[in-house]
Every structure is written in structure tokens, then in C-alpha cells.
Amino acid sequence: MNENANASGAHRPGTERPFFVYGTLRPGGRHHDRLLRGRTTAEDEAVLPDAVLHDGPGYPYAVAAPGAGPVTGTLLTAAPGVYTALLDALDLLEIPAGYERTVRAIVRLRDGARVSAWVYLAAPDAELGPPIPGGDWFGRADA
Structure with a gap:
């Protein structure tokens, strides 16, 4: 599951997947209601799994x-x-802010299912802040 979006962000027909969000797009985050409600x-x-969350310029980056x-x-x-x-x-929203969209296996907590989903990970040139202990943007000390 290492499929990346192409440079234009396009996806292949028939590849509708859920999205995994971990920062400002989560319910309660500043972009959730505007873009997702x-x-x-x-x-x-x-x-x-298999990722580290880093602080960024007002939003997090997963790597x-x-x-x-x-x-x-x-x-x-x-x-x-x-x-x-x-x-x-x-x-x-995400690609100009230093992310690239890729497919990763996500674990849904209610049933433990592994789900193929789009996730925006830090692009190679993103300026990462320090790691966020525990991997939860909402659980960080300055939240």
C-alpha cells in the first residue's frame, strides 16, 4: 500500500478510499467543519502504525x-x-502546506480492521518540528 498521488494530485478511477486525518482536519480541529462537515x-x-508525529507551523506532520x-x-x-x-x-489544503498524499494501512479502533486509506504525510522538504510524544496532536502539552 505505497501508492502515491501523482504530481497533479489525481487518483485513478475506482480507487475511492477513506481518508485518515490526524491534525486540524480531525473533528474538533480548525479545518474540520469548513471542509468536512x-x-x-x-x-x-x-x-x-509505523509513523511518528512531528510538530509543525500550527499543524502536525506525520512521517x-x-x-x-x-x-x-x-x-x-x-x-x-x-x-x-x-x-x-x-x-x-494539504499539498501546498508540505504534504504528499499516499495510501497507507490504517487501523480502525472500533474493530481492529486494517483499512487502506489516503493519508497526507510530510513531503521530503517539509520543515519538521520536534516529535510529539504519544503521537496525538490533540494530546500535546500546548493543545
Whole structure:
């Protein structure tokens, strides 16, 4: 599950996946209501294994790190008919802010299922702050 979006952010037809969010897009985060309210059918607590969460300039960056983690977040399922518009809106927010969209296996906490989902990880040139102990943006000391 190492599929990355191409440079334009496009995805192949038939590859609709849920999204894993771990910072300002999580329920309660500053971008959730503006971009996601009413556009999802499910929002499940989940974790991203094999990753480290770093502080960033007002938002976090997750970085792949085998054996590390997990990073705490939410698995979002797009409502019918809004997937492409939602994917485009998230790409417009995340890619210019130093992320790249990739497919990763996420663990949904309610049932332990491993789910293939889009996640925005730090791009190689992102300026990372210190690691966030415990991997939870909402649980950091200055939250």
C-alpha cells in the first residue's frame, strides 16, 4: 500500500478510499467543519502504525517510520457523490502546506480492521518540528 498521488494530485478511477486525518482536519480541529462537515458518512477513531508525529507551523506532520507510532487520528468516509470534490479540497489544503498524499494501512479502533486509506504525510522538504510524544496532536502539552 505505497501508492502515491501523482504530481497533479489525481487518483485513478475506482480507487475511492477513506481518508485518515490526524491534525486540524480531525473533528474538533480548525479545518474540520469548513471542509468536512456534511461531507462524510463515517468518522471513526483510528491509528496510523509505523509513523511518528512531528510538530509543525500550527499543524502536525506525520512521517513514515517502521516500528514507530502509532499516530492517533480519524478515519473519514466520504459521503456519496462528494468524493472527488472532497479529495480536491483536501489536496488544495494539504499539498501546498508540505504534504504528499499516499495510501497507507490504517487501523480502525472500533474493530481492529486494517483499512487502506489516503493519508497526507510530510513531503521530503517539509520543515519538521520536534516529535510529539504519544503521537496525538490533540494530546500535546500546548493543545
